[in-house]
Amino acid sequence: MPDPIFSAAVSFLSYFGIFSILSLSLNLEYGFGGQPNFGKVAFYATGAFVAGVVASRLMPLIAGIAPLDPFSPEGTMQRVAITQSNPYAALLTFLIALLLAALISGAFGYLVSYPAIRIREEWFLAMVLLVTGEILRVVVRSYPPIVNGYNGVLIPNPFRWLGDADQVSLAYMVLILVIALGVYIYINKLVNSPFGRLLKSMRDDQIAATSLGKDLVKVRGQVLILGSALAGLAGVLYAYYSGYVNPDDFIPIRTFDVWVMVVLGGIANNRGVLLGAAIMTAIDRGTQILAIQLQTFGGIAELNYLRYIIVGILMLAILMFRQKGILPEKPVKTPAYEVVKVE
Amino acid sequence: MFDWLLGSVLRSILIGSIYTLMALGLTLTLGVVRLPNFAHAELITIGAYVAVLSSLISSDISFALILAFVITALVAFSCHRVVYRPLSNRGATMYTLVLASFALGLVLRYIILLWASPTGYLQVRPLIPQQVVGLIGTTVILNVFLWSLPTAFILVLLLHLLLSRTKIGKMMRSVANNITLAQITGINVGKIQDISWLLAGGLAGVAGALWAILYYASPYVGWFALLSVFAAVVLGGLTSFSGTIAGGFIVGLSENLVMDVLNRSFGVEFTYKPVIPFAIIILVLLVRPKGLVGLLSKTRIVSRVPSRVEV
Amino acid sequence: MSEILKLEGVVKCYESLRAVDGVTLSIKEGTVTGLIGPNGSGKSTLFNVISGLDRADEGKIWFRGIRIDNLPPHKIFSLGLVKSFQDPRLFLGMTVLDNLLVPPKGQIGENPLNAPIHSRWRAQEISLAKKSSDLLSRLLLKGLHKTLSAEISGGQMKLLEMGRTLMADPKMLLLDEPTAGVAPKLARDIFERLLALREEFNLTLFIIEHRLEVLFDYVEYVYVMHRGKVLAEGKPEEILENKVVAEVYLGG
Ligand SMILES: Nc1ncnc2c1ncn2[C@@H]1O[C@H](COP(=O)(O)OP(=O)(O)OP(=O)(O)O)[C@@H](O)[C@H]1O
Ligand SMILES: [Mg+2]
Numbered sequence: 001m002p003d004p005i006f007s008a009a010v011s012f013l014s015y016f017g018i019f020s021i022l023s024l025s026l027n028l029e030y031g032f033g034g035q036p037n038f039g040k041v042a043f044y045a046t047g048a049f050v051a052g053v054v055a056s057r058l059m060p061l062i063a064g065i066a067p068l069d070p071f072s073p074e075g076t077m078q079r080v081a082i083t084q085s086n087p088y089a090a091l092l093t094f095l096i097a098l099l100l101a102a103l104i105s106g107a108f109g110y111l112v113s114y115p116a117i118r119i120r121e122e123w124f125l126a127m128v129l130l131v132t133g134e135i136l137r138v139v140v141r142s143y144p145p146i147v148n149g150y151n152g153v154l155i156p157n158p159f160r161w162l163g164d165a166d167q168v169s170l171a172y173m174v175l176i177l178v179i180a181l182g183v184y185i186y187i188n189k190l191v192n193s194p195f196g197r198l199l200k201s202m203r204d205d206q207i208a209a210t211s212l213g214k215d216l217v218k219v220r221g222q223v224l225i226l227g228s229a230l231a232g233l234a235g236v237l238y239a240y241y242s243g244y245v246n247p248d249d250f251i252p253i254r255t256f257d258v259w260v261m262v263v264l265g266g267i268a269n270n271r272g273v274l275l276g277a278a279i280m281t282a283i284d285r286g287t288q289i290l291a292i293q294l295q296t297f298g299g300i301a302e303l304n305y306l307r308y309i310i311v312g313i314l315m316l317a318i319l320m321f322r323q324k325g326i327l328p329e330k331p332v333k334t335p336a337y338e339v340v341k342v343e
Numbered sequence: 344m345f346d347w348l349l350g351s352v353l354r355s356i357l358i359g360s361i362y363t364l365m366a367l368g369l370t371l372t373l374g375v376v377r378l379p380n381f382a383h384a385e386l387i388t389i390g391a392y393v394a395v396l397s398s399l400i401s402s403d404i405s406f407a408l409i410l411a412f413v414i415t416a417l418v419a420f421s422c423h424r425v426v427y428r429p430l431s432n433r434g435a436t437m438y439t440l441v442l443a444s445f446a447l448g449l450v451l452r453y454i455i456l457l458w459a460s461p462t463g464y465l466q467v468r469p470l471i472p473q474q475v476v477g478l479i480g481t482t483v484i485l486n487v488f489l490w491s492l493p494t495a496f497i498l499v500l501l502l503h504l505l506l507s508r509t510k511i512g513k514m515m516r517s518v519a520n521n522i523t524l525a526q527i528t529g530i531n532v533g534k535i536q537d538i539s540w541l542l543a544g545g546l547a548g549v550a551g552a553l554w555a556i557l558y559y560a561s562p563y564v565g566w567f568a569l570l571s572v573f574a575a576v577v578l579g580g581l582t583s584f585s586g587t588i589a590g591g592f593i594v595g596l597s598e599n600l601v602m603d604v605l606n607r608s609f610g611v612e613f614t615y616k617p618v619i620p621f622a623i624i625i626l627v628l629l630v631r632p633k634g635l636v637g638l639l640s641k642t643r644i645v646s647r648v649p650s651r652v653e654v
Numbered sequence: 655m656s657e658i659l660k661l662e663g664v665v666k667c668y669e670s671l672r673a674v675d676g677v678t679l680s681i682k683e684g685t686v687t688g689l690i691g692p693n694g695s696g697k698s699t700l701f702n703v704i705s706g707l708d709r710a711d712e713g714k715i716w717f718r719g720i721r722i723d724n725l726p727p728h729k730i731f732s733l734g735l736v737k738s739f740q741d742p743r744l745f746l747g748m749t750v751l752d753n754l755l756v757p758p759k760g761q762i763g764e765n766p767l768n769a770p771i772h773s774r775w776r777a778q779e780i781s782l783a784k785k786s787s788d789l790l791s792r793l794l795l796k797g798l799h800k801t802l803s804a805e806i807s808g809g810q811m812k813l814l815e816m817g818r819t820l821m822a823d824p825k826m827l828l829l830d831e832p833t834a835g836v837a838p839k840l841a842r843d844i845f846e847r848l849l850a851l852r853e854e855f856n857l858t859l860f861i862i863e864h865r866l867e868v869l870f871d872y873v874e875y876v877y878v879m880h881r882g883k884v885l886a887e888g889k890p891e892e893i894l895e896n897k898v899v900a901e902v903y904l905g906g
Contacts, residue, residue: 123438126441127573131573135618138615142614193775194764197752200752201748204748208739208744210707212736212818213727213736259442308452309457312447313450315443316450319435319446320430320443334783335772335783336786339787340783340799
């Protein structure tokens with residue numbers, strides 16, 4: 001297999017998996033629950049930062065080696081050495097990072113659901129969340145003890161011990177896709193249930209839902225915990241994929257990208273959202289590869305900017321001409337429909 | 344010895360007056376059109392670049408400001424006609440409008456980048472000579488300083504007169520209070536919204552131009568200022584006129600004077616500066632969601648959007 | 655017959671307007687009571703206050719002996735007091751059947767921990783589905799279960815709105831103009847069905863209604879509101895003879 005095509009395919013599928021988890025989680029929050037999480041990137045970033053902290057501090061301890069300064073070149077070399085020789089430590093660290101990220105991001109999500117109760121203007125929460133994400137980035141990039149500030153921290157792939165670079169990225173890609181598939185199945189089961197109905201009722205009419213006995217403060221908290229925990233998972237996967245935790249990766253446009261995937265594919269349709277994630281991945285990777293190719297032939301680096309212009313125009317086009325997205329919403333699929341049909 | 348203090352206060356006032364202009368525009372769209380316009384940032388940026396480009400023709404500052412007002416007003420108007428109004432006519436929700444304004448801002452910002460980057464306009468000052476016109480202690484007073492405060496003052500005054508003394512201003516206020524009622528009483532809501540967009544854009548443009556003249560223009564100036572502008576608006580109680588003015592200056596003071604004090608006395612690094620407007624927003628949210636309104640005066644250009652039943 | 659709902663001096667103000675101005679009333683369990691009054695007399699506001707959607711500024715409210723004027727709407731609902739809306743507030747993005755399946759209390763699958771494990775709530779879901787299926791045919795909505803609730807007619811929306819309240823196993827229903835917008839013939843039909851349901855489930859009904867000629871054939875007791883106050887109360891025939899009521903309301 002020719003090398004560039006292989007690596008392009010692996011990178012496409014890896015990103016697709018990560019984007020899928022992100023967009024499915026936003027779909028849970030917004031598509032089903034009507035909670036406009038404009039701070040998606042904050043929870044995604046939290047996952048990545050947790051991965052950075054766990055990989056740089058905890059892994060030597062798990063491997064039973066005295067840790068070196070995690071941000072020094074020696075510390076980095078130590079981590080590489082561990083992942084090369086100790087599959088157990090590498091994978092266990094990764095697993096702990098996943099769990100911890102889900103936990104911390106989930107708790108953070110709950111925290112954010114709280115002020116929402118006080119807010120009357122709908123867009124206000126949107127702005128606060130948007131800003132929260134940006135502030136998290138500013139603080140983490142300015143405060144070195146977490147992930148070495150804006151220098152970031154290198155974290156080696158948990159499959160490094162496989163040796164061959166292609167095999168490592170392939171194995172990691174498979175892992176991402178398996179987790180993404182798991183998330184897809186989980187969310188599908190979660191929303192095709194009375195809970196899914198509850199979410200949609202909150203989305204469609206909050207006043208009617210409360211007067212029909214729904215404790216929306218609780219539901220809002222639940223859905224933001226779940227959605228944020230999933231975004232945290234995606235953050236860990238991304239951090240290990242890129243091998244480098246860098247606060248400046250998590251700019252507000254990342255949030256916007258996820259929104260594009262959801263709105264494009266179809267609000268409250270999980271399959272549609274996967275389609276949206278695939279289209280977004282294609283644009284993201286496609287322009288990246290194109291820009292690099294063109295640059296080697298003397299094109300201008302600014303072609304990268306086209307990506308944002310395309311994504312922005314795409315979003316405007318959907319909002320103006322196809323508000324429901326590509327795939328339409330479906331009824332909540334429970335056994336109730338079999339019963340009513342039979343009679 | 345306290346020269347830094349004087350410089351700091353001066354900077355606070357200069358920046359505060361620019362924030363005020365930016366925030367008043369945002370307040371107008373928020374009140375009259377019910378749109379938290381995230382693309383307001385790019386209107387500011389466009390104003391900044393208009394100042395840069397106009398200085399190629401003439402180094403007259405008033406020329407730059409007027410041109411910035413007119414061009415940015417037209418851009419804002421086109422955004423309204425091409426994107427926001429068709430969306431609203433199709434019954435778009437608030438979230439849809441927020442997303443659309445974010446998307447529009449993104450497109451504008453990166454188009455500016457696409458142009459500015461290869462042509463060397465990534466960070467430029469207008470070709471307007473800066474002259475020292477005086478000294479206070481060792482603090483230098485530049486000619487351009489003398490433009491920012493008076494311009495802001497005059498514009499705020501004109502806006503105030505427009506809103507309180509003219510027919511159009513009264514119509515704007517009634518549209519902001521209750522669109523349906525305004526329609527019933529025969530107000531041409533479409534026209535009023537057009538005018539509000541022209542004004543909001545013009546104010547943002549002048550603010551951006553002033554920023555460029557004082558500091559520089561870059562594709563990100565508006566985006567970087569947006570957080571502070573939102574903080575000013577939130578502090579002002581979202582739609583209050585005097586509240587927004589106070590909000591603009593308070594944010595200006597906090598980001599400069601307070602930041603300088605924090606830095607000198609507590610060693611807080613300047614990289615944390617963006618946290619200040621954020622802290623203001625969160626604090627207002629938790630302590631006094633109404634903002635400064637009611638503390639200052641009861642007059643507001645518009646009343647708050649009627650609240651929904653609290654859940 | 656014991657008292658199920660009691661209000662004492664309830665006041666609700668909108669800025670300077672006293673929309674509900676010191677209402678005291680009491681309703682006996684199992685009865686059908688009407689609430690009438692000219693437009694803007696505060697009827698809907700009173701219902702909103704009772705159901706907790708709006709908070710009373712003054713006064714006390716008891717439901718089955720429990721003070722409810724400080725409870726949030728969902729708690730009041732769980733005590734068995736359920737309200738319908740004057741303008742139907744359906745979940746417009748959901749199907750007719752899904753609308754009916756939202757209200758039932760104690761759904762196991764509403765807990766996100768149980769939701770993905772369908773076996774935990776399957777049996778309950780099926781029994782709720784049977785109940786809604788039954789209700790669908792009673793409310794003349796049979797065959798529409800898969801239709802989006804935004805796509806049914808105004809009259810059908812009204813019926814679905816009522817069906818939704820019935821799915822909640824209520825002890826008492828507050829119905830805000832249940833027959834507004836439906837054909838006159840259907841209006842009587844709706845009342846017939848309501849009374850049948852009352853027998854079956856031992857419901858207490860409190861109904862706002864402008865169609866007095868229909869209402870008075872079915873209710874046992876009537877309250878008349880005017881400018882936020884209770885102007886008169888009594889049996890339908892007494893109300894019909896009341897001169898003051900005739901002046902402000904019936905006479906126009
Ligand atoms: N949210 C609100 N804010 C301000 N005023 C309100 C509000 N809701 C109702 N009102 C006012 O309170 C008064 C009572 O209204 P309400 O809806 O309770 O009347 P009603 O008796 O139900 O009338 P109708 O028969 O037309 O339904 C009216 O004058 C109305 O304008
Ligand atoms: Mg009413």
